[in-house]
Amino acid sequence: MSDPVSPRVRPEKPAGVLYLGIDLGTSRTSVAASNGVRETVASYVGYPRDVIARKALKKDVLFGDEAVRNRLALDLLRPLQGGVIRHSDGDPNSADAQRHLKATRDLIRHAISLARPKADELIYAVVGCPARCSVKNKSAIVEAVRPVVDSVMIVSEPFTVAYGLERLSDCLVIDIGAGTTDLCRMHGTMPTEEDQLTNEFAGDHVDQQLLKLLQAKCTGAVVTIHTVKEIKEKYSFVGDARDPVHVELPVNGKPTRFEIGAEMRAACRTIVPPMVDAIHQLIASFDPDFQSRLKNNALLGGGGSQMSGLRDMLEAEMKERLGEGRVVRVDEPTYGGANGALKIAHDMPPEFWEKLS
Amino acid sequence: MTCVQNSFMSRLAGLFRSKSDLTTLRQLERAGVRSVNVLDLGRLEQLVGEAMESALREALSTGGSAELAAGGAQVEFLRRLGLHDRLADHGRELEAQSATLAGQRVELEGALRQSRAELDRRRQQEFTVARQRLQDALDALLGAAFDSLRTAASGSERLAAEVERQQPLLRSALLALLEQSLRTDAGEVAPAASGATAATAAHEAAERERLERRVRKLSAQLLETEELLARTRAAQAEAPGVPSVHRTPQGLAADAQDRTAKKSLLAAIFEHNLELRRTLAEPRPAAVAEQSPKTATPGADAR
Numbered sequence: 265m266s267d268p269v270s271p272r273v274r275p276e277k278p279a280g281v282l283y284l285g286i287d288l289g290t291s292r293t294s295v296a297a298s299n300g301v302r303e304t305v306a307s308y309v310g311y312p313r314d315v316i317a318r319k320a321l322k323k324d325v326l327f328g329d330e331a332v333r334n335r336l337a338l339d340l341l342r343p344l345q346g347g348v349i350r351h352s353d354g355d356p357n358s359a360d361a362q363r364h365l366k367a368t369r370d371l372i373r374h375a376i377s378l379a380r381p382k383a384d385e386l387i388y389a390v391v392g393c394p395a396r397c398s399v400k401n402k403s404a405i406v407e408a409v410r411p412v413v414d415s416v417m418i419v420s421e422p423f424t425v426a427y428g429l430e431r432l433s434d435c436l437v438i439d440i441g442a443g444t445t446d447l448c449r450m451h452g453t454m455p456t457e458e459d460q461l462t463n464e465f466a467g468d469h470v471d472q473q474l475l476k477l478l479q480a481k482c483t484g485a486v487v488t489i490h491t492v493k494e495i496k497e498k499y500s501f502v503g504d505a506r507d508p509v510h511v512e513l514p515v516n517g518k519p520t521r522f523e524i525g526a527e528m529r530a531a532c533r534t535i536v537p538p539m540v541d542a543i544h545q546l547i548a549s550f551d552p553d554f555q556s557r558l559k560n561n562a563l564l565g566g567g568g569s570q571m572s573g574l575r576d577m578l579e580a581e582m583k584e585r586l587g588e589g590r591v592v593r594v595d596e597p598t599y600g601g602a603n604g605a606l607k608i609a610h611d612m613p614p615e616f617w618e619k620l621s
Numbered sequence: 622m623t624c625v626q627n628s629f630m631s632r633l634a635g636l637f638r639s640k641s642d643l644t645t646l647r648q649l650e651r652a653g654v655r656s657v658n659v660l661d662l663g664r665l666e667q668l669v670g671e672a673m674e675s676a677l678r679e680a681l682s683t684g685g686s687a688e689l690a691a692g693g694a695q696v697e698f699l700r701r702l703g704l705h706d707r708l709a710d711h712g713r714e715l716e717a718q719s720a721t722l723a724g725q726r727v728e729l730e731g732a733l734r735q736s737r738a739e740l741d742r743r744r745q746q747e748f749t750v751a752r753q754r755l756q757d758a759l760d761a762l763l764g765a766a767f768d769s770l771r772t773a774a775s776g777s778e779r780l781a782a783e784v785e786r787q788q789p790l791l792r793s794a795l796l797a798l799l800e801q802s803l804r805t806d807a808g809e810v811a812p813a814a815s816g817a818t819a820a821t822a823a824h825e826a827a828e829r830e831r832l833e834r835r836v837r838k839l840s841a842q843l844l845e846t847e848e849l850l851a852r853t854r855a856a857q858a859e860a861p862g863v864p865s866v867h868r869t870p871q872g873l874a875a876d877a878q879d880r881t882a883k884k885s886l887l888a889a890i891f892e893h894n895l896e897l898r899r900t901l902a903e904p905r906p907a908a909v910a911e912q913s914p915k916t917a918t919p920g921a922d923a924r
């Protein structure tokens with residue numbers, strides 16, 4: 265009933281082949297499809313709390329911003345956290361584990377429905393999932409997707425981003441997401457464990473820091489994590505030079521103006537040192553003959569890469585610690601993962617798809 | 622018809638614009654699309670042609686109007702392009718149109734009923750007047766005839782009684798005959814109508830005829846609109862969704878950049894997924910599922 269996509273029947277004589285690239289993220293789930301459709305939805309799933317809420321909302325499940333907006337009437341879930349399905353590492357039969365598993369399944373099926381597949385075309389999907397996903401998580405994703413497509417494969421992020429941009433060798437991908445910052449060294453073959461580093465200094469961490477700082481600075485103001493995230497996405501920056509950042513927050517119900525530039529910068533900067541450490545580590549442990557190429561080929565992606573001044577700051581830090589550094593920001597941070605997954609889907613030999621269908 | 626064509630053409634123009642919004646070349650390239658069935662002018666011409674042909678064939682076989690053919694072609698075109706939003710919009714337009722037509726028909730039918738009732742009422746009135754006139758004339762005639770009969774029969778009591786008995790019998794028999802003849806040519810009973818009334822009646826008759834024609838036309842239009850609506854709904858239900866640019870399975874292009882490296886990467890991804898599928902098929906021992914590294918994690922080839 266709550267499944268937005270009904271189970272498929274494989275078309276007997278397919279009229280076409282629809283490739284889907286899906287980026288299942290902690291913060292956003294995006295889809296890019298070979299029919300030209302590209303959609304993104306915040307990774308929130310909400311179920312009406314009671315019969316009254318269900319009647320008022322006229323839906324059994326809500327997604328993304330719509331879910332966040334109606335959160336008071338909903339049991340609101342953000343099923344992925346720190347790159348994995350929440351509660352999936354404990355008892356799989358616990359109520360929490362089941363709830364979050366269902367929410368993940370509903371979310372990914374919703375993302376597929378957003379691509380508006382046709383019933384008479386074959387659907388081949390590549391799902392990019394967080395690098396830290398356990399085998400158990402990946403299996404759960406495969407199980408969620410399988411009934412609504414003809415064949416599905418899972419690929420780790422941020423490999424998808426690199427593939428999508430044709431940067432398969434001598435390149436360092438830095439993907440700043442919500443739950444994690446993932447770094448991956450590309451050298452022409454499949455990245456292994458040594459090529460990747462993940463830390464939790466990413467978007468959500470910035471939100472938490474900023475929340476604390478604002479609570480201290482803006483006396484009496486009511487700030488929620490949702491407001492903080494919105495403010496961050498508008499004004500984030502890490503550079504030295506800065507314009508004042510004015511926001512209005514309710515104090516005793518009355519909108520009150522605060523200048524929060526210093527807090528914004530401090531919060532955003534918290535993710536930089538761990539990132540530079542990780543960059544350093546991945547470069548220093550690489551074949552010395554190719555280190556220079558890597559340093560000059562850093563790719564910055566993910567929603568968090570949009571913090572103003574971040575590219576310059578990383579280059580400056582790299583120059584100081586590594587002698588050189590050139591960083592390029594991908595033009596489409598939101599769709600980098602989905603585009604790459606789509607390209608993998610397209611390039612995958614048809615017989616591989618068949619074997620997995 | 623020109624108007625229908627114009628609005629159809631301007632809708633087509635809108636369609637092309639909207640179709641080109643869906644996909645930019647840049648987007649496609651990013652998405653790894655190398656060979657695309659680009660919707661160029663040739664293809665568009667073909668699509669329009671096909672849509673027209675199928676709609677015309679349909680219209681000709683069912684004796685439909687030019688409007689039906691044009692409307693049918695439009696639905697067919699939307700269907701072939703898979704523009705389901707547009708189909709939905711179009712369906713809503715048709716629904717509104719059919720509601721308007723039905724409303725107009727109800728109005729016209731009301732006017733027609735009223736005009737017919739008026740005609741009936743007037744005919745009844747004219748009939749009553751004519752009958753009265755004839756009755757009066759008959760009574761006068763019978764009165765005079767029986768008066769002279771009565772004078773002639775004044776000598777015999779028996780004859781006088783017979784005359785008195787015959788008068789009402791004859792009167793009612795003649796009246797019945799008159800009534801019958803009046804009823805049979807009730808249509809032409811208006812010889813007494815003056816010139817002015819005759820002109821009004823003629824005008825009203827023409828008006829009624831016009832109304833009848835309009836109702837017939839509206840009914841036909843309504844039928845066709847409903848037919849188009851049904852086709853639109855069928856096209857919508859048939860295969861909602863946006864068609865892929867690929868008709869057949871793709872795979873790495875022969876001239877792909879870094880082809881060899883990509884081939885082995887893709888094979889590694891496949892192997893990993895095959896492995897994953899095997900784990901799924903197994904009657905899951907809890908230990909297999911527990912594998913969530915805490916720091917650095919392997920890529921897609923994680924085991």
Ligand SMILES: Nc1ncnc2c1ncn2[C@@H]1O[C@H](COP(=O)(O)OP(=O)(O)OP(=O)(O)O)[C@@H](O)[C@H]1O
Nearest residue numbers: 289290291292441442443444467500566567568570
């Ligand atoms: N303009 C912006 N400035 C700073 N941060 C931003 C901006 N826009 C989005 N973000 C942040 O980027 C993060 C989301 O990025 P992204 O969509 O790449 O994450 P994700 O892929 O869902 O997460 P993960 O990769 O951890 O699973 C969020 O924390 C969001 O607040």
Ligand SMILES: [Mg+2]
Nearest residue numbers: 289421441566
């Ligand atoms: Mg991500």
